Amino acid sequence: TELNRPVMDDAAMWERIMQLTPLRRWAEPDEIAEWVYFVGVTNRFMTGQNLLIDGGEAGAAEFVWPEDQPYPNKTKRKPMPLGIKP
Numbered sequence: 001t002e003l004n005r006p007v008m009d010d011a012a013m014w015e016r017i018m019q020l021t022p023l024r025r026w027a028e029p030d031e032i033a034e035w036v037y038f039v040g041v042t043n044r045f046m047t048g049q050n051l052l053i054d055g056g057e058a059g060a061a062e063f064v065w066p067e068d069q070p071y072p073n074k075t076k077r078k079p080m081p082l083g084i085k086p
Helices: 002-008 011-020 029-042
Strands: none
8 A cells, every 4th residue: 555655665675575574475455355354254253363464574573664754653652640551
């Protein structure tokens, strides 16, 4: 998606991401749709799971992103006062 444009348009960053991703590609929308359909319609017994559908990229434990741009999901949070849980 456009959210990933900063790394998709940078050849060096894209190559690094592909080196870190065992499948050497990102998922196509229809591949993600298959998982959504499975979990929401086909599945009748699985509960409370986190499914990581990333082609193995997270296993590399390295986040590749331009240094001059904020992470897409990075938010500034104020620290919670002691004794108060979020």
